[in-house]
Amino acid sequence: MKKPQPKIPYVTWRNGRPRFEPSKTLRDRGYKGKDLRNEDDGNWMTAGQALDWSQEFTREIEAEQREQARAKARVPMEKPQRIVPVLPTYPLEQLWKDWLTPEKNPAIADISPKTRYEYRRNGDVIARQMPDVWAAEAAALTKPICLGMYDRIRTNSGLAEAVNTMRRLGTALQWAMDRGKLPEMLINPAHKLRMKTPPSRIRAGTPAEIEQMVKVADAIGLPEIADMIVLGVWTGQRQNDRRQFTFLGRERGRVNFRQMKTKAIVSIPEAPELTNRIKAMQERRKRAEVVSPHVVLDERDWSQFDTFSYYKRYTLVKAAATSGLPAKGHRKEIKPMPSCSTLRDQDLRDTAVTWLARAGCTIPEICAITGHTFNSANEILKHYLAMHPELADNAMRKMVSWHEAGGAESYQ
Template sequence: MIAGPAFSTVPTNPSRNGRRAMRVKLKGVNTVTHTAADGSTSKYYYHRASGKRLTGEPGSAEFLASFEEAGRAVAQERSAGTVSWLIRQYCDSQQWKKLAESTRTIGRFNLNGVEAKWGTTLLKHVDDRRSRALFLKWHDQLAETQPRAADNKLAALARVFSWGYNRGHLIHNPIATFERAYGNSRAELIWLPNHVAAFEAVANAEMQLSLLLALHTGQRQGDLLRLPWSAYDGEAISLRQGKGGRKVWIPCTDALRVALDAAPRRAITMLTKPDGTPWTKNAFHNAWKSAFTLTRITDDLHFHDLRGTAVTMLSEAGCTPQEIATITGHTLASVNKILELYLARTRALAQSAIVKLNAHRRNAK
């Protein structure tokens, strides 16, 4: 057997007549020539670091794909037991894959920053109780100039550690809790009746319908922009949420039913531009922002705040947290957390409580 270098055909910079190709030596490939008893010869190619036999002929797409796959396998083996390895395991998990695409995109961005700093850190060092101080110091340093980014990156790492702990890769999660640096909390930002009235007074019909849908269903913007007319049967709306894949069935309020029955069906989706074409995320954001500017509302309210507002409206109407969760698709824990944060901004429950207290005192006499 004779060992030698392998060559592969790869494209170079494009020219006016198309892409040229040249034969280059692939580093890390061993070529083995086998001579049979009858004198015939065959060539076999092996990935040097892993010893894995490569498939296809040099220059073919199959050969290059086989070479790259073998390289990834070696990189994974070499990084086993590190933070980089744990991040890859997490990103291959069902917990990660069931997240919405937009959530994964943001998460991957934050994890790239985490991996650049902590990727080579051994998991046995993460398990050391003293590691918490190191992670928090990194967070504090980032927060000096980018407090929100610092929070997001440490939160992303904390989720990976939590996943790793639950699957036995870590003894504990050293950053299960941490004090956030970004102080612009939206905990009490909800749409009050005067905000809704101000928006409806200046918004066009398309924006008014999107506001009503959000307030009366408690769904995310992305789910509402994709919501088809086929999801509405004249009485209720059925949908599967993009984030988490939870299926919800929402009986329509009288106001929402009247609005949907009167709305023109110009496209597959309920919400459209004035010309009847579906919204893109950016186009809707710009249209919503333009309408909100006309309201002269001084509070920093966002479309997403309508989801928390819907939870508080349902609670004020007397719904239990369990009933609210079936409508909005939140977990029960999330509903309780939202109510704890948002209800301080409203007056309806406070007034209801005093009415009950007065009635109690009269009956006690």
């Protein structure tokens, strides 16, 4: 039976022969392993000699540790300095928030809630796509940085989103500059970026599309959406104004409304389609025993529509008009009309301008009904002149009639 070897600190045994094998800590301090032999004759140490060596080595290590402790006590340890990050004094995020807060920017209260929502959404585009810029010092913006922002948003979200966002950035920066919030910024870096102008979206509904939308809205129990569509086409007014119209009554073949925001009176010559819708609307309210000055109400609870609830209901009607409706009870089948899928509520205003022009109305006559400026009405019609040659035909017939009636004599 093999005789067990004695356990001695720092000593291991190989085939009954002692050896020093330092730990990792001792190796890091420079100690290396070695065989334990007597220095005088080179013979292997006995167990007793190895124990003597181990005790001497232990004292040597302890002395070394005490010396290191004394040296450490003599040299005062420097406390590590805490690194405090330098935060922006006026980051773009805060500037944008201040700009949209009426308490800090009273003029923003003059803008409609829908427009303010769009401005906040423009800020969200920057925060989402460029969080480092959003959190950085607003005064650090330069024209090259703004051009880079424009390029990135255009690549990620399209030209229209990029142009709208950078225009809002320019407006917000100018507001801050004018109020001394960015004293280092002398020139607005978001101005004059030479951005490409996105093409105008001009879409007019056809009579068949409008008829389909109205028919479907009535069929699925949303007559108030049909009312809004008819009001849009036959008055040319914006959605927000139509939602807030109050009814003033009829007078001399005209129907009169009041805009809630501006208090302006909108007086429209009565058209049969518009008159019939108003009469049907008033009958429904009479049956429900509802009294309200507003022209259009959400008939689920007879309250005013807000932007989002109206959008959801209009989208529902548009989807049904696109896909069609099956026959049900007394209701006949309504066939699909895929072109309705691209007809937005905002297009009803363009539809009014286009229909009036095709009916032979002049630009001043059109603007008198819809409230467009001459420039905006011209912009809409410029898109449709080439698509509808009958406009040119009507114009030529008018000039021929004028000439044949002796119009040339007015130049003599």
